[in-house]
Amino acid sequence: TQSTRPQRLLGAVQKNATRGDPRSVVKAIDHFCRNQEWAMNVGDEKGCILDSVVSEVNPATVLELGTYCGYSTVRIASLLPPHAKLITLEFNPDFAAIARQVIAWAGLEHKVQLVEGASGDWIPKMKEQFGVETFDLVFLDHWKDRYLPDTHLMEECGLLRKGSVLLADNVICPGTPDYLEFVRSSPRYKSQYFKSHLEYTKVEDGLEKSVFLG
Numbered sequence: 211t212q213s214t215r216p217q218r219l220l221g222a223v224q225k226n227a228t229r230g231d232p233r234s235v236v237k238a239i240d241h242f243c244r245n246q247e248w249a250m251n252v253g254d255e256k257g258c259i260l261d262s263v264v265s266e267v268n269p270a271t272v273l274e275l276g277t278y279c280g281y282s283t284v285r286i287a288s289l290l291p292p293h294a295k296l297i298t299l300e301f302n303p304d305f306a307a308i309a310r311q312v313i314a315w316a317g318l319e320h321k322v323q324l325v326e327g328a329s330g331d332w333i334p335k336m337k338e339q340f341g342v343e344t345f346d347l348v349f350l351d352h353w354k355d356r357y358l359p360d361t362h363l364m365e366e367c368g369l370l371r372k373g374s375v376l377l378a379d380n381v382i383c384p385g386t387p388d389y390l391e392f393v394r395s396s397p398r399y400k401s402q403y404f405k406s407h408l409e410y411t412k413v414e415d416g417l418e419k420s421v422f423l424g
């Protein structure tokens with residue numbers, strides 16, 4: 211039976227990365243995606259921007275929407291302080307199964323809670339299920355048409371505080387026009403665009419960093 215691309219990506223990690231070494235996991239995935247098969251990880255170029263925002267925010271609580279194979283989960287979790295928590299939501303069970311193994315290979319299970327299901331269902335349950343007050347950082351990288359409704363939902367559920375940072379992938383490609391228009395025009399957000407490229411390509415893409423002003 212045929213393997214899937216996520217399964218082949220996991221194989222590349224298990225073959226080429228060192229257990230317990232997050233940087234080697236990131237390097238192995240980037241090498242696989244550049245040389246064998248493109249995959250929709252945030253990638254190395256946008257990944258460096260992600261790293262700098264994570265380091266600047268130094269978050270105690272992080273929400274990632276869209277785990278895929280766990281590439282950005284590993285990048286973020288490897289930069290978190292000792293007792294910080296990252297909750298990552300993934301709708302696709304096949305992606306989630308691969309991501310769990312990638313995160314485990316990196317030795318980061320203790321920092322990461324991977325939740326399977328729809329963001330729209332789980333966001334309202336965050337406080338009661340995971341004892342979360344508010345998120346210091348949210349990385350949006352899931353279905354592009356869910357960025358805006360989920361941002362409204364996070365506000366309504368009191369999951370954002372003054373200074374919470376939203377960092378959104380793919381605001382140009384595939385694009386999130388309604389989200390971009392909202393965060394750039396709303397008086398409740400201070401937005402900034404980080405121009406980059408679609409992972410492993412020369413196509414323009416970028417990250418939008420938006421600070422919630424309360």
Ligand SMILES: O=C(NCCO)c1cc(-c2ccc(F)cc2)cc(O)c1O
Binds near residue numbers: 251252353354384408
């Ligand atoms: O759909 C995406 N993520 C949610 C599902 O896990 C996604 C898609 C693409 C992409 C795909 C096809 C193409 F032609 C161009 C871009 C890129 C990304 O970074 C992404 O996050």
Ligand SMILES: [Mg+2]
Binds near residue numbers: 251351379380
């Ligand atoms: Mg993406």
